[in-house]
Amino acid sequence: MNLKTPLIIVNFKTYLESTGQKAVALAKNAEKASKETGVTIVVVPQFVDIANIAEAVEIPVFTQHIDAIKPGNSTGHILVEAVKEAGAVGTLINHAERQLKLSEIESIIALTKEKGLISCVCANNPNTSTGVAAMQPDIVSFEPPELIGTGIAVSKAQPQIVTNTVNQVRRVNADVTILCGAGVSQSEDVSVALKLGTQGVLVASGIVKAKDPYSILRAFADAAKK
């Protein structure tokens, strides 16, 4: 299973601007920009907000993480069946802020295939992106952690690394959707990312902390369409 590209994934993280009622409002803005442009926009709220958002919008909702567990004797963990019933259709895996052991990443990818969720595995450099791609997820998102939250886009600051990552990943996986993230804050960053061979972007603070998230998302979607 996978999503139509180009693709914009909006990670809500744990900002107050994307918590509770504000998270629902942000998701509606994302839906509006998506419907107007036809570009796929995915929202990734906190766990507690998944159900309300999935009810409020029709665009895809991902969860920020799932655990490699089966139903049962676990406390404080994220059960795939629970996030699915709440309305999530995919999950981030191994985000730089929620890093996992190699065997967990593999188990979670297997779990998403079994349960019909879309898997988006994050990786921090060309080598880990390639390692991840070799394990056959639906999406690989490449984010140099030193740029996360800076407003300096990897596509602008390190275009060669994006190109290298795309090339290395393609050598081991012809089909995986490749995104880049970290610092994406201007529509030009989106265009450049696509020109460098990616199929979209993973964004967070650039949208969530914006004064007018709708306008930025609309501009990103317009840039992605060209």
Add this chain to the structure above:
Amino acid sequence: MNLKTPLIIVNFKTYLESTGQKAVALAKNAEKASKETGVTIVVVPQFVDIANIAEAVEIPVFTQHIDAIKPGNSTGHILVEAVKEAGAVGTLINHAERQLKLSEIESIIALTKEKGLISCVCANNPNTSTGVAAMQPDIVSFEPPELIGTGIAVSKAQPQIVTNTVNQVRRVNADVTILCGAGVSQSEDVSVALKLGTQGVLVASGIVKAKDPYSILRAFADAAKK
């Protein structure tokens, strides 16, 4: 802040019987038993179910975990502000299935005090219970992990350990509410736990996996009142 004792806390864990719509139904049964008997019953659903349950029932809802984070740059973590807005009034901390570093436990206790949540810290033996109690949480819940999920209650299998734990804990903290858990599955287990000096029980599979959770909870509440 704290709750009226005796106290029954029902940890929903990640059982399918306590996920999604079934979690709401289970919470309503808990509410019924609580209202009929006047005994405090707390429900502790998965993160994604907190909002729906907090809307459906008037009994206290806890979260299974929160992270020692501030709003912002975190992915896949549990923000105290988010679970509060969803309706949680307390949290488990350091459950045997979600163990934390010592400094995290302390940070989370401090965070609950700052944000007005009730803290229930779990510990696995008399020494760790005492260490935890010295850090001034609202509730300490003592659960030998080897009995969790067995149906063999610690109050029955190891009464001396419960007594020792209560005595050791009281030496360092006169006020903390003391619960015991692990294997509580019969109303007699509740009575014995209270006789041994605790103020209530933490239960999970004994309720969640029961054919008729309401009846068991009602019997537990009746036993707690005597």
Add this chain to the structure above:
Amino acid sequence: MNLKTPLIIVNFKTYLESTGQKAVALAKNAEKASKETGVTIVVVPQFVDIANIAEAVEIPVFTQHIDAIKPGNSTGHILVEAVKEAGAVGTLINHAERQLKLSEIESIIALTKEKGLISCVCANNPNTSTGVAAMQPDIVSFEPPELIGTGIAVSKAQPQIVTNTVNQVRRVNADVTILCGAGVSQSEDVSVALKLGTQGVLVASGIVKAKDPYSILRAFADAAKK
């Protein structure tokens, strides 16, 4: 940098039979079997025993783990410069009993290249082995954790999985040395492992807990030569 194949790596783990003076004796037996047969045998003692063993034998000594750290402000971690000065020439990475985050594995592989150590990354199934191989270590060792310590060799119990792993790994990395481990306890297990396309084995309890480790190692080395 790499070692002559076929290759037998003996993980001493933390058995009493392979601690302190007994570890030195075991390493000498490994050296004897290696010198008599010409087959490369690597010993992997506990950290505290590296220096004594590296002084006592001429065969390669690996460390069981290194951390992704630079010299400085770390306590209780394994510094590559320290194990090198003690005499180690390589390291296990991500053993099933010491699993690491993906980004740590990559950082440690990079560190071994920078410092001239041989890297042997362990993985638990065909997919993780392929992911690891894509990150360009010197050696990949494939060990299904459910067979570790059982005496049931993966080469005998799951020959198809060994073949699949070799095929998958070769698609992304033509040069990496491929070992298999888990349950290797008879010389026939070694022969079969090599026939299935690996270049050697990673063994532990089969040698360490043996009444006569030298005889077993000698038989393994003889089997590897054929």
Add this chain to the structure above:
Amino acid sequence: MNLKTPLIIVNFKTYLESTGQKAVALAKNAEKASKETGVTIVVVPQFVDIANIAEAVEIPVFTQHIDAIKPGNSTGHILVEAVKEAGAVGTLINHAERQLKLSEIESIIALTKEKGLISCVCANNPNTSTGVAAMQPDIVSFEPPELIGTGIAVSKAQPQIVTNTVNQVRRVNADVTILCGAGVSQSEDVSVALKLGTQGVLVASGIVKAKDPYSILRAFADAAKK
């Protein structure tokens, strides 16, 4: 079991200045200062250097960490039997740079009692220090992590916090040896720490990175004697 106070513990961390042959030289300087003054000085080298240092000096040698494991099926972990055979007589536990889960801290304290090692548990603030002291280790060392490596001593920067910690700890444990650490770099820091009610200090960079570690240690020991 415990050590004569006042007590100076020197954590070698993973500095190059305290690795391998340099670690042995540093330990000899510590021994010299200890013998000249009669003040107990403990050295805490990296795992790989324990054996050489324990052979070279007569002052107590601690390990930086042990794991809560029994002999057997563990890779890359620290076995208490192995560090004992190498010559260690005690261990740091839960250093700010090697933090542990609550239940691990308790298991390791129990293991040290069983095996006759001295336990020195580190904690980051008054509450965690008190929690730790309630679990009955031999030594508690209080170190605010924000001061570690700064050269700004906690005894100077936050004297009230040291006093509070000593008072809180004494309420739950009359016997434990209390040290303070973090930023101790001048002999005056040692005197102040003792005046505030501690029995000694835990130091690292202040000694290890000094041009003349012997002189500083000698000055520290002299200050401790007064």
